[in-house]
Amino acid sequence: MARLKVLLTRCLFIAAALAMIQILVSRGTLSPLIVSKPTAVALALWQEIAGGEIPKLFLITMGEVAISFGISLVLGLGVGYFLWRYERWGVAYETLLGAVFGSPIILVYPIFLVIFGRSPAAVIAMGFLSGCIPIILGMRDGLVGVNRTLVRVGQSLNLSRRVIFWKIQLPAAAPTIFSGMRLGFTFTLVSVIGVEFLVEIGGLGKMVSAAYSRFQIDNMYAGITAIILLTMIFIAVSYNLQRRVK
Amino acid sequence: MDAEATRRFQTQRHFLGKIPDTAVIQGVSILAFLVLWEAVSRTGIIFKELVPSAFTVAVRVWNLLASGEFWPHLWISLYEIGLGFAVAAVIGVGLGILLGAHKFWRNVSEPVFLYLAATPKIIFFPICLMLLGLDTGSKMAIGALSGFFPIVICTMTGAREVSPILLRVARSLRASPLQIYTKVYFPAILRHLFAGFRLGMGVTIIGTFLGEIKLSRGGLGFLAIGFYSQFNLASMYAVIVLIFVLAGVANWIMGILLARFSRYRGTLET
Numbered sequence: 001m002a003r004l005k006v007l008l009t010r011c012l013f014i015a016a017a018l019a020m021i022q023i024l025v026s027r028g029t030l031s032p033l034i035v036s037k038p039t040a041v042a043l044a045l046w047q048e049i050a051g052g053e054i055p056k057l058f059l060i061t062m063g064e065v066a067i068s069f070g071i072s073l074v075l076g077l078g079v080g081y082f083l084w085r086y087e088r089w090g091v092a093y094e095t096l097l098g099a100v101f102g103s104p105i106i107l108v109y110p111i112f113l114v115i116f117g118r119s120p121a122a123v124i125a126m127g128f129l130s131g132c133i134p135i136i137l138g139m140r141d142g143l144v145g146v147n148r149t150l151v152r153v154g155q156s157l158n159l160s161r162r163v164i165f166w167k168i169q170l171p172a173a174a175p176t177i178f179s180g181m182r183l184g185f186t187f188t189l190v191s192v193i194g195v196e197f198l199v200e201i202g203g204l205g206k207m208v209s210a211a212y213s214r215f216q217i218d219n220m221y222a223g224i225t226a227i228i229l230l231t232m233i234f235i236a237v238s239y240n241l242q243r244r245v246k
Numbered sequence: 247m248d249a250e251a252t253r254r255f256q257t258q259r260h261f262l263g264k265i266p267d268t269a270v271i272q273g274v275s276i277l278a279f280l281v282l283w284e285a286v287s288r289t290g291i292i293f294k295e296l297v298p299s300a301f302t303v304a305v306r307v308w309n310l311l312a313s314g315e316f317w318p319h320l321w322i323s324l325y326e327i328g329l330g331f332a333v334a335a336v337i338g339v340g341l342g343i344l345l346g347a348h349k350f351w352r353n354v355s356e357p358v359f360l361y362l363a364a365t366p367k368i369i370f371f372p373i374c375l376m377l378l379g380l381d382t383g384s385k386m387a388i389g390a391l392s393g394f395f396p397i398v399i400c401t402m403t404g405a406r407e408v409s410p411i412l413l414r415v416a417r418s419l420r421a422s423p424l425q426i427y428t429k430v431y432f433p434a435i436l437r438h439l440f441a442g443f444r445l446g447m448g449v450t451i452i453g454t455f456l457g458e459i460k461l462s463r464g465g466l467g468f469l470a471i472g473f474y475s476q477f478n479l480a481s482m483y484a485v486i487v488l489i490f491v492l493a494g495v496a497n498w499i500m501g502i503l504l505a506r507f508s509r510y511r512g513t514l515e516t
Contacts (some may be wrong), residue, residue, distance in 0.1 A: 189366075
């Protein structure tokens with residue numbers, strides 16, 4: 001009951017905020033050249049979806065995200081495993097990777113523009129760079145954090161190193177590894193959409209930038225809404241998956 | 247286990263003498279990266295003429311610092327970042343304490359903030375441009391918007407963890423709501439506040455520079471993308487290096503502040 005009340009209040013607040021914007025724009029208090037009416041945005045969003053434009057851009061964005069994340073995953077899990085397996089390297093690289101992770105890494109995107117040109121390759125490279133570090137750190141941290149008693153139990157049962165890894169260490173490390181993957185996916189998604197917007201190529205990010213350049217304000221807000229909805233869906237799905245892994 | 251490993255390797259001495267193993271690996275890795283960069287640049291095997299040598303970039307960094315061209319842009323960026331961060335901090339902390347102090351309102355608002363925090367904030371930049379124009383205002387706004395979310399979320403987390411005993415004591419002493427916010431909540435959440443400030447500063451810097459790169463009339467981002475348009479790649483790389491140094495210094499300062507205030511705890515530990 002309490003949860004329902006919270007949910008209803010949240011919906012009511014969002015509806016009230018949208019209604020207020022609608023009234024302020026209709027009355028001319030807010031310039032329609034700057035802020036679109038929520039109803040106009042909803043209509044533009046529907047038209048763009050029904051017309052096939054948003055589904056097409058969505059597929060482009062998701063394609064770029066999938067390639068970036070796929071490369072991040074393969075390389076990230078591999079490097080993470082290496083850094084766990086060879087402890088000296090792991091300890092040394094944890095600091096280096098942490099420093100890169102904490103830096104505003106997306107600001108190197110002009111370098112990728114120079115190298116790959118204004119192409120999806122630049123977007124994918126940026127997505128990969130943002131996504132792989134949390135995956136590496138998640139993989140290593142997960143395996144490092146496995147309770148030694150579990151491993152000792154495996155050893156006392158005379159299990160081989162390979163079996164101990166696959167049957168004991170990897171499942172025990174799974175929540176942290178998945179956490180790193182979730183973070184990596186979020187960073188990849190954000191970077192891909194961000195670079196699409198900045199360079200005006202690719203999918204949904206391009207839609208916002210192009211609509212702004214053409215002064216199609218309703219479409220611009222529709223693009224922003226589509227991106228917010230997309231991010232929300234992926235965050236919700238990944239939280240649910242994370243809960244299952246735990 | 248990890249701290250134990252770090253200690254073990256830091257006490258293990260390498261053949262080089264007193265230098266720990268980890269430092270040797272780190273040093274060699276950084277050196278290898280620079281050598282690889284230099285080799286790619288000089289041989290031109292891949293990315294021909296697209297990667298200036300590390301030495302050239304270092305010289306350009308020096309030239310930029312010595313020239314009068316760099317400093318006005320740096321002040322513009324610092325102004326935008328400073329004001330953007332201040333706005334994010336004031337609104338984020340105020341709203342974070344207000345909403346975080348009440349369980350119901352915290353539950354209502356927290357998911358909205360969490361979802362919006364994960365959205366790429368730069369897509370809101372056109373709105374900032376339309377509202378505030380091409381000058382510093384729009385960059386400040388996108389910086390503030392970026393920094394707001396980590397600050398409000400960390401503040402709310404801090405407010406949630408404030409010990410009810412502290413609040414009960416304050417109420418029994420007939421403290422006014424304002425006094426409870428300023429004298430109980432604020433000091434009790436300093437640790438979370440500075441963790442939020444550190445994250446917030448990082449994303450404010452990113453938001454501001456991305457805004458400058460996209461559309462602006464000044465700032466280091468503007469300078470970098472200007473060099474890109476002129477195909478003056480060494481100077482572009484040099485500006486990016488300086489931006490990273492700036493971000494590193496900001497992160498270091500916030501880290502010191504976080505360490506300083508981490509000893510404040512809002513919970514009563516037994």
